[in-house]
Amino acid sequence: MPDKNQAALDFLLTRRSRPAKTLQAPVPDRDTLMTLLTAAARTPDHGKLEPWRFIVLEGAVFTRLSALVAERGAALGKSEEDITKAQNQFDMGNLAVVVVESPKPSEKIPALEQTYSTGAVCLALLNAALAAGWGANWLSGWPSHDAEFCATGLGLAPQERVAGIIHIGTEKSAPPERPRPDVEAITAWHSR
Template sequence: MMDIKALAPNAAVMDFLLTRRSRPVRSLKAPVPTRDELAPILTAAARTPDHKMLVPWRFIVLERPALQRLAPLVKTHGTAAGVDAQKVENISGFFGNANLVVAVVCAYKDCDDFPRIEQDLSAGAVCMAMLNAAQASGWGANWLTGFTAFHKGFLAEGLGIEGDDYVAGYIHIGSEGATPQDRRRPDIDAITDWVSS
């Protein structure tokens, strides 16, 4: 007979999860994690639920020179696509003013026996895990998307992403310039149904 043991509670982790708060992108500054410091964050993010172990995601680490190269491409592709000028300016700034961004790419894998959305959900879970891992490591972090996550022209020219793949999230990581106040959170009772029979 198998000996079943309960996991020991980890109050520190639970407290972190109950109080975590994304940091505004504009407040993130240098220094940023080194490659050695980023490696465990990426490793933690990759320990994400992944049905059939397809690994339907990959990482593109964008350092400051790459981000500054991408900023004008945001304007070129955004303007051509008719994206609101203020949104284009904001997103261009998110690239051009950043010091380190990890693009989590949803990289679809062929699998006929379950829907593709499971790969999308896994890529989203990677983004959340990376956000938490960065903050648990003492860095400020934020998860953004915007039109550049899905615009095929920008993805191909800027990041070399082809086909149906897209960016599930741009995870901005850096030193905290400011700690924001918490925001209003959902009323758990209002969004929870208990089904007992």
């Protein structure tokens, strides 16, 4: 029987994202954040392409991005409700990491596998933050899928996409548990 890391298994069986609206200062300092990013970068990466990168958001950038959301929302004909909801993640932000899918040309590794690796980085960063005792939440929203917002606001190249915006901070209230999938109902067993 293999050696078991029961503490890690218990963490994974009970992990729970913290709603971004419940996160506040203090936030991880740069050294602490670099540890979390290092943990996230240990994600599966077929071909060692590193088809992702990080953008750390802090300080006044949140105000700038919120204003850009309002500008882009108006240009796209979004409702006031959609614009306000999208602005909220920037208006309440103290520290966030944008995980950017930055695909690399490869004859061996399909683009889809690079997308999957980038999603795994998002989850790895979220779990690293939670395991380190911080509150964290993985968000996206329409601005993260708007090419103009991404280019102007985040400096993304045309081939890059936002996979997630991971907000990290101190939780001010514990979230309630939510219903979880019925694993028996979604699992099929094939023996031959």
